Amino acid sequence: MVDHAQKLADHVWQRYNAKERLIRYAVLLVTLMVVVWAVRDIDIFWPWVWDAPNQISGLGARMWPPSAAGLGNIVNALIETVHIATLATFLTIFLALPVAYIAAQNTTPNRACLWLGRFILVSSRSVNTIIWALLFVAIFGPGVLAGILAIVFRSIGFIGKLMGEAIEEIDRRPVEAMEATGASKAKVIAYAIVPQVMPAFFAIVILRWDINIRESTVLGLVGAGGIGVILQGSIDTFAWPTVATILLAIILLVLIGEAVTSLLRRKVL
Amino acid sequence: MLEIKNLVKRYGRNKAVLEGLDLKVEDNSVVSIVGASGAGKSTMLRCINRLVEPTSGSITLNGTELVHLKGADLRRARRKIGMVFQGFNLLDRLTVMENVLAGRLGYVNLYQAITRRYPQADIERAFVLMERVGIAQYANKRADELSGGERQRVGVVRALMQEPEVLLADEPTASLDPRTSEQIMMLLQSLASELSLPVLINIHNVSQAKTYTERIVGLRHGKMIFDGVPADFNKDALDAIYGGIEAPDDATSNAPVEERAHDPA
Numbered sequence: 001m002v003d004h005a006q007k008l009a010d011h012v013w014q015r016y017n018a019k020e021r022l023i024r025y026a027v028l029l030v031t032l033m034v035v036v037w038a039v040r041d042i043d044i045f046w047p048w049v050w051d052a053p054n055q056i057s058g059l060g061a062r063m064w065p066p067s068a069a070g071l072g073n074i075v076n077a078l079i080e081t082v083h084i085a086t087l088a089t090f091l092t093i094f095l096a097l098p099v100a101y102i103a104a105q106n107t108t109p110n111r112a113c114l115w116l117g118r119f120i121l122v123s124s125r126s127v128n129t130i131i132w133a134l135l136f137v138a139i140f141g142p143g144v145l146a147g148i149l150a151i152v153f154r155s156i157g158f159i160g161k162l163m164g165e166a167i168e169e170i171d172r173r174p175v176e177a178m179e180a181t182g183a184s185k186a187k188v189i190a191y192a193i194v195p196q197v198m199p200a201f202f203a204i205v206i207l208r209w210d211i212n213i214r215e216s217t218v219l220g221l222v223g224a225g226g227i228g229v230i231l232q233g234s235i236d237t238f239a240w241p242t243v244a245t246i247l248l249a250i251i252l253l254v255l256i257g258e259a260v261t262s263l264l265r266r267k268v269l
Numbered sequence: 270m271l272e273i274k275n276l277v278k279r280y281g282r283n284k285a286v287l288e289g290l291d292l293k294v295e296d297n298s299v300v301s302i303v304g305a306s307g308a309g310k311s312t313m314l315r316c317i318n319r320l321v322e323p324t325s326g327s328i329t330l331n332g333t334e335l336v337h338l339k340g341a342d343l344r345r346a347r348r349k350i351g352m353v354f355q356g357f358n359l360l361d362r363l364t365v366m367e368n369v370l371a372g373r374l375g376y377v378n379l380y381q382a383i384t385r386r387y388p389q390a391d392i393e394r395a396f397v398l399m400e401r402v403g404i405a406q407y408a409n410k411r412a413d414e415l416s417g418g419e420r421q422r423v424g425v426v427r428a429l430m431q432e433p434e435v436l437l438a439d440e441p442t443a444s445l446d447p448r449t450s451e452q453i454m455m456l457l458q459s460l461a462s463e464l465s466l467p468v469l470i471n472i473h474n475v476s477q478a479k480t481y482t483e484r485i486v487g488l489r490h491g492k493m494i495f496d497g498v499p500a501d502f503n504k505d506a507l508d509a510i511y512g513g514i515e516a517p518d519d520a521t522s523n524a525p526v527e528e529r530a531h532d533p534a
Contacts, residue, residue, distance in 0.1 A: 177358035177424075180318050181431055182347035182375025187382045191371055195362040 059240065066248060067241030073230060074249050081226035081253070084144060084219065085212035088151035093205060096156045100163035107167055107193070121164070124157030129215045133224040142223035150224055151212050159208055166200035167193065202268040210261040217250050227253075270295055271317070271435050271467055276326035278312050278491075285324070286312045288491040294435070297465040299458055301478035303495075304488035305511050310471040313488070314437045317469075318350040319343060331434055348375035351428030353457075355440040357420045359427075361413035365404060368412050368423050369395045372430025391430070398426045402456060418449035425456065429464070436461070438470040442477065450474070454481040475507065 007013075016024065102108045103117030133150035140146045174192040183191065220228020227250060234242040271294040278287040286309045294300050302310045315321035317328055319335065328335045330349065338346050351372075359368050373391045374382055381387060399405040402422040407415060412423060421441060428436055438457060442450030454470075458481045461468040472478050478485055479499035487495030487502075487510040495506045 171361075173354065173356050173358040174360050176320055177352070177354060177427075178360075178371060178374060180320060180347060180350070180352040181372055181427070182344040183371075183382075184344060184374075184379070186379050187374045190379075190383050191360055191363070191367075191374065195360055198362070 062238075062240040063244035065241065066244035067239070068245070070230075070242055071245065074227070074246055077220075077227040077230050078249055078253050080144065081216045081219075081228075082213060082257075084147045084151060084216040084226050085209060088148045088155060088216070089205060089209045089212050091148070092152050092155040092159055092208070095152065096159035097163060099156060099160040100167060103160060103164040104167035106170070106172070107189075117160075117164070121157045121160045124153055124155075125161065126157075127154070129154040130218065130222060133219050133222045137223050142225075144225035147216060147219040147224035147226055150219060151215060154215070155208050155212060158211075159204055162204045163197065163201065166197045166204075170196040199268075203265065206261050206264050206268070210257050213257040214254055217253070270331060271469075272327075272329045273313075273317070274327040274329075276313065276316060276328065277324045278309070278316055278321065279324045286491050287316070287323075289326070290488075290491070290493055292486065292493065292496075294467045294469060296467050297462065298484060299461045299468045299470065299482040300484045300486060301470045301472050301482040302486045302488060303472060303475055303478055303510060308488040308510075309491040310488055311439055314352075314439050314469060314471055317435070317437060318347050318352060344375055348431050349434040351431045351433030351436045353421070353424050353428050353436065353438040353441045355443045357417075357424045357444070359412040359420055359423055361411070363412060364409050365399075365412055365415070365423055366395065366408040369399060369426050369430055372427040375431065395426070395430060398429050401460075402426055416449075417445050418452060421445060421449075421453050422456070425453070425460070429460065433466065436466055436468045438468065440471050440473060443473060450477065457481070475502070478502075 099117050099120050101117075102113040103121055105114070108114040108117065129150050132153045133146060136146035136149045136153075137143075140149070170193060174196070175188060178188040178192040216226045216228075218228050220226045220230070221232050223229065227246060231243065231246045231250075234240075234246060271292075273290055273292040276287050276290040277285055279285040290309075290313060292313075302313065304310050312321055316323040317330075317335065319338070323336055326336065330346070333346060335346055360371065363371075367385065370385070370387050370391060373387060377387060377391075396405055396408075399408065402425060404415075404419055404422050404426070407419065412420065415423065421444075424441075436457075441457065442453050445453060454477050457468055457470065460466065470478075470482060479502060483498065485495065485497065485499055485502050486493060487506060489510050494509055495502065497506075
């Protein structure tokens, strides 16, 4: 206490005291130990790592110049990729909104529905799109349908969770006012809830469409349609100039998607 | 006529907010309900249209018992009870006209509600009422573009669109500046006589209560402790209703002696 008062008198100031400093060093030490342990455990074959620059330049040389042959195919596959994303996003809206409604604390009919809704959202989100795609390729065979369903099943969790949160954040007072007029549940939703979550809805759907375009570019790697199918095919046949063209095309598509969605966002919000 | 008998409301196992309230309001009269925060004014009003479930007691509106109604019957009864709120409770992103027509939601079907195809008679009534309170020029403006007083007028018109048999106003002027709140009180007073409609107004402002209403009901701790005309509402009544409220737990705190002197207890 006296020491403390003395320090104040001398204008000595330290952000952390001795105990806090000890804890900070301990956390740093543990983090470093975990990193070292991980690197030693995953068993990297170091000669390949040192060889990487050679491999990169070799691959680059094989890819250059990108081949314009098969450009028509690539463009078609890109359009198919966008279709997968668009259809999947559209379908998701119809499936995710009811789930959002029952998963939101303030609109759920009862506890059982709340937990059902949350279970659907968590299971949808905890499985990666590629895993969903593997599953649906196994069920429906390779092709676009499996890809669409994979994206739908992953997107339900995303749109459902964010819409559920938007519903939970609405102002309760208009809801009360609409109930007081003698409006039924459906009318209360249409007048007091829907207008309040509309901006969030558009923002979320546009964002998910953007993400879905990127996700649908890799679906083909497991045979679920889109640009990934011909990418995988070209890699398998060592057609490196074509691979280069496809990679450039994907980058271009993602950039266009980015531009379109930011334009839409500005228009809608 | 609105008649409340032995109304009790208890939240969970706590002390009752309303302890056996009796109140009879004849048609065509404006009643103000005064009382400190937590006296049960808002709960009483919300028990009438069942936004709050009464624990026991009876509330009848023109002979219809309201307390045990369920589902469609409750919604039908609510159509006849208009309510005006302290925070206006408008649909901010919708237009003034949509807000006003929302008062008809209990009468139109879901398709009409969603597509905004209200009967022409409703639209005409909306314009008449909006002209009456002076907001007709804002029909196509968004509700959140209006000022406080204008927004409360939208709230009043929405309630009147219900063709109510009683109008409840829960501190309708508490969010407004003094001048605007006088205007809203005047509006409620004149509408009540024009439409021969009983109006119950929860209000904090005692002088407005005395000026614009013909009967004052005072609540304290869920009990009615005053019921009479404004002329009888004197200093004693005021003290009985609000006295000592500022320092409810001064028996345990060490409040200054001069403050404790105001406590009638």
